[in-house]
Amino acid sequence: MYRSVLVTGASSGIGETTAIHLAHKGFRVFAAARSSGKLKNLSGLGGGRISPVTMDVTDEASIKNALTEISADGSALYGLVNNAGVSVMGPIEEVSASDWKRQYETNVFGLMNVTRAVLPQMRREGRGRIVNIGSVAGRIAAPFQGVYASSKHAVEGLSDALRRELEPHGVKVSVVRPGFINTPFGHQEQEELARYTGESGAYAEQVKIYKEWHAKGHPNAPGPLVVAEAVHHALTADHPNSRYTAPKKMLAYLALRNLAPSAITDRVFKKVTGLDAYKKEKSA
Ligand SMILES: NC(=O)c1ccc[n+]([C@@H]2O[C@H](COP(=O)([O-])OP(=O)(O)OC[C@H]3O[C@@H](n4cnc5c(N)ncnc54)[C@H](OP(=O)(O)O)[C@@H]3O)[C@@H](O)[C@H]2O)c1
Structure with missing residues (x-):
């Protein structure tokens, strides 16, 4: 008897690779996305x-x-991988209220909608696994990524509470935090950033610098398999970790974030992204 798992956002990138990886590892996989055509x-x-x-x-x-x-189909779900996500990028001051809502509706409320819908069955069975795809941005908020990063910070917080609430019910909760991963997500983020580089934008010069640095991130990053492997561990280990980071080299950045004072991490950010070259022109 195969264990069944539902993977959201499986039409592309991390979700698609995870669906295939889990099926190869013997899971019965329900691969979900908004359009069935994209799942062909x-x-x-x-x-x-x-x-x-x-x-x-x-x-x-x-x-x-x-x-x-x-x-x-006769399947009682053993696992849920909350992977579906979008990224709204741009200066916090300038991103529209409807874009803020779009971000939270998918990454936070969407994740909770699906989780709450599967939990009654998992609790009844006294077993189950919830794997939430967070992000390194759920701990480290880059400039012009604040909308997305705040949604992933929310995923971190709600996952902690959920893990503690569900432990007596036999349902285990993990967060998998990808760093840069080479998927179509990077292209989508570039398009989002481009909306704020026009001449009238108050942050246009900063966004241009950040966008140039960001453009190198995804194409040079590992593929989604590193994330799929972490998801598989979270679904199968007797004692899954509360958090996984993929690729593991991102742990160094998380350690810096946790241990160094903000004055230092802010300087590192400026240096790494090239934003230290930005000097605000004095108004006449
Ligand atoms: N790639 C990275 O560098 C990276 C880094 C950190 C975290 N992550 C996280 O990893 C997850 C997957 O990202 P990815 O890189 O694989 O991006 P992707 O290739 O753009 O895939 C995103 C998936 O989410 C689905 N989706 C979006 N809105 C949805 C909705 N309302 N309902 C259902 N499905 C929806 C999309 O499906 P349709 O549009 O076809 O419906 C697509 O399958 C996201 O949660 C993202 O935040 C990615």
Whole structure:
């Protein structure tokens, strides 16, 4: 009997690779995304153990329909991988209220919508695993990434509380924090940043510098398999870690963030991103 797992945001990047990896490792995988057309790549992969499911994590009716489809298949979910995510980038002052909402609706409320929908069944069974895909940005907030970083900080906080609430019910909760990973996400973030580089933007020069540094991040990063392997560990270990960082080299940055005073980390940020070259012009 294969254990069943639902992976959200499986049409691309980390979710797609995780769905395939878990199926190869013997899981029955329900791979979810908003459009079934985008899940076509997965058909026939993973030893035939992947089933595409249409689900928009911001739409509770769509979540309900997907879970009905999964249970009609006879599968009691053992695991949920909350991976679906978007990134809203830009200066905190200038990002519109609707973009702030879009960010939280997917990365925070969407994640909670799906989690709350699967928990009654997991609690009844007295077992289950929730794996939340956070980010290194859930601990380290870069400039012009504050909207996204704050949503991932929220994922860190709610995952801690959830882990403690669910421990007596046999449901284990982990956060997997990717650093830069080479997926289409980087391109989407570049497009977001480009919206704030126009001449009238109060932060345009800073955003241009940051954008140039950011552009090198994803293409030079490892592929999503490092994240998929961490997810697999979180789903299968007797005692899964509360947190995984992938790739592991990002642990050095997290240690710096945890141990060094902000005055130092702020200076490191400026140096690394090139933002130390920015000098505000004095107004006449
Ligand atoms: N790549 C990185 O460097 C990186 C670093 C840290 C954390 N992460 C996190 O890793 C996760 C996956 O990112 P990725 O790099 O794989 O990005 P990606 O390639 O852009 O994939 C994002 C996935 O999320 C899905 N999605 C977006 N909005 C959704 C919604 N409302 N309902 C359902 N699915 C939705 C997309 O599906 P459709 O649009 O097809 O529906 C897509 O499958 C995200 O949570 C991201 O924050 C990524």
